[in-house]
Amino acid sequence: xxxxxxxxxxxxxxxxxxxxxxxxxxxxxxxxxxxxxxxxxxxxxxxxxxxxxxxxxxxxxxxxxxxxxxxxxxxxxxxxxxxxxxxxxxxxxxxxxxxxxxxxxxxxxxxxxxxxxxxxxxxxxxxxxxxxxxxxxxxxxxxxxxxxxxxxxxxxxxxxxxxxxxxxxxxxxxxxxxxxxxxxxxxxxxxxxxxxxxxxxxxxxxxxxxxxxxxxxxxxxxxxxxxxxxxxxxxxxxxxxxxxxxxxxxxxxxxxxxxxxxxxxxxxxxxxxxxxxxxxxxxxxxxxxxxxxxxxxxxxxxxxxxxxxxxxxxxxxxxxxxxxxxxxxxxxxxxxxxxxxxxxxxxxxxxxxxxxxxxxxx
Numbered sequence: 050x051x052x053x054x055x056x057x058x059x060x061x062x063x064x065x066x067x068x069x070x071x072x073x074x075x076x077x078x079x080x081x082x083x084x085x086x087x088x089x090x091x092x093x094x095x096x097x098x099x100x101x102x103x104x105x106x107x108x109x110x111x112x113x114x115x116x117x118x119x120x121x122x123x124x125x126x127x128x129x130x131x132x133x134x135x136x137x138x139x140x141x142x143x144x145x146x147x148x149x150x151x152x153x154x155x156x157x158x159x160x161x162x163x164x165x166x167x168x169x170x171x172x173x174x175x176x177x178x179x180x181x182x183x184x185x186x187x188x189x190x191x192x193x194x195x196x197x198x199x200x201x202x203x204x205x206x207x208x209x210x211x212x213x214x215x216x217x218x219x220x221x222x223x224x225x226x227x228x229x230x231x232x233x234x235x236x237x238x239x240x241x242x243x244x245x246x247x248x249x250x251x252x253x254x255x256x257x258x259x260x261x262x263x264x265x266x267x268x269x270x271x272x273x274x275x276x277x278x279x280x281x282x283x284x285x286x287x288x289x290x291x292x293x294x295x296x297x298x299x300x301x302x303x304x305x306x307x308x309x310x311x312x313x314x315x316x317x318x319x320x321x322x323x324x325x326x327x328x329x330x331x332x333x334x335x336x337x338x339x340x341x342x343x344x345x346x347x348x349x350x351x352x353x354x355x356x357x358x359x360x361x362x363x364x365x366x367x368x369x370x371x372x373x374x375x376x377x378x379x380x381x382x383x384x385x386x387x388x389x390x391x392x393x394x395x396x397x398x399x400x401x402x403x404x405x406x407x408x409x410x411x
Contacts, residue, residue, distance in 0.1 A: 085153035090215060098222060102143055112140045113228045118237065124371070133239030134232050144230060144242040151245045154215060159248075160255045165273035166244030178386055180272040181322035187268070187279035190317040190324065191289075194307035198274035199238050201301055202250040204231040210249045244273070254299040261291055270319075277319050284310070322386055330386050335393070338379045342397055345376075345404045376401055 079087070092098055095106075102109050117137035122130040136144060152168045159167060164180035184190050195201070204227050210216070211223035218226065230236070236243040236250075255271060262269040265288045267280045278284065278292075296303055311317045313325060323329045344353035354364045354372035364372075380401060383394045 082153045082156055085150045086157065089147075089150040089154060092218065092222065095222075095225075098225060101146075103146070104139070104143070108139065109143075112143055113225050116140055116228070116232060118232050118239075121239065131238070134237035135239045136232075136237070136241075140229075141241060144240050147226075147230065148242045148245050151242065151249070155245055155248055158215070158252060160252075160259060162259055162270050163248060163251075163255055163272075164270060165275070166248055176385065177272060177320040177322060178328055180270050180275075180277070181319040181324050181328050183268050183270045184277055184279035184317070184319050185324045185327055186313075187317070187324070188281045188313050189279060189284055189310060190319065191278040191284060191310045192308065192319070193276040193278070193292075194304040195274040195276065195296070196302045196304040198301070199236040199243050199247055202236045202247055204228070204234045206250050206300065207231055207236065207246055210246060247273070251299075251301070254296065254301065257295055257299070258292070261288070261295060272320050275320050279324075321382070328386055330383050334379070335383070338376070338383065338397065341376060341379075342400050342404065346400065349407070350404065373405070 088101065092101055099106050099109055104112075117140065118134045119137070121133045121135050123133060124130060135141075156168065162183075164176065207230060208220075208223045208227040211218045211226045212220065216223075230240065230242045230246055232240070236246055251271070258269055258271075258276075262278065265280070265284070266282070267278050267284060267288065270277050293303055316331070317324050318331065321331070321334075323331050341353060341357050344356060348356075350369050350372065351364050354360070354369045358364070358368060358372060360368060380394065380398055383397070384391065387394050
């Protein structure tokens with residue numbers, strides 16, 4: 050895999066090869082983000098890694114050589130289940146710390162086109178609204194999906210991330226960190242460190258796509274495995290062919306079933322946000338949310354949960370709790386896209402709060 054730092058240079062990155070750490074070291078005062086980036090970048094030995102981890106050498110070795118995961122299935126929004134590999138508590142804590150520091154490094158390398166699993170220096174996360182706003186009021190919007198995004202990043206690729214700049218760890222340390230963050234030879238869904246490492250693995254892809262899109266005057270953004278392209282002019286087949294070849298060469302695969310090109314005369318969606326004229330919530334989404342709240346008001350939460358979760362038996366406490374969390378999440382999404390002061394969102398929130406105030410046995 051090509052040195053990601055060199056790729057960044059080719060696309061006018063502000064990071065110069067070999068000078069990333071020096072630039073930070075020469076500063077008299079450090080931000081919290083800079084301190085965390087340096088703390089990770091300065092690891093050079095086993096002892097440094099042990100000190101960084103904050104656990105004993107034996108505990109670190111156990112998590113490297115015999116990591117413990119448990120499988121958990123969670124419901125998808127559109128039905129079905131997603132299988133997650135959840136790390137055991139001590140390993141999860143190590144991965145959370147590593148994620149925190151990796152995010153601090155990625156902050157300085159991140160292409161402005163990447164919006165998923167990203168944290169700004171002020172600790173605010175990028176979100177789907179920023180991702181979607183790039184593509185509002187465009188004549189054409191092309192949506193693509195990378196198949197098995199996390200699982201396509203294998204342990205060898207993670208090792209290469211740590212061997213390349215800006216880390217440039219030796220092979221032994223890179224092996225240790227790859228073993229700490231992979232399971233069954235790949236990035237596990239459910240591990241705190243997987244999202245940011247997937248971004249590092251896709252860094253070269255992002256910069257190369259940016260270069261390609263610049264040639265064709267096309268806007269690009271990526272949110273995790275969702276790639277979106279938009280333009281005022283029709284996208285030529287030559288662009289699509291080059292794009293597909295580029296993605297394959299970078300070790301990722303396009304999910305053809307989720308690839309779609311939409312003109313302005315049809316509903317254009319980017320990560321669930323309608324972008325035809327401005328970023329907005331899909332009318333179907335609003336109708337569904339209104340129906341769920343209405344059913345909860347008229348028939349009570351247990352009945353509404355059974356109906357909207359397609360249950361054939363009496364809902365359990367867990368079912369009702371899941372249904373409430375789903376409503377909360379849908380309202381939060383609507384507020385994020387339409388604005389916290391949006392009249393319709395506030396009205397629906399108040400109705401939902403009234404439902405929650407009613408005891409379940411009434």
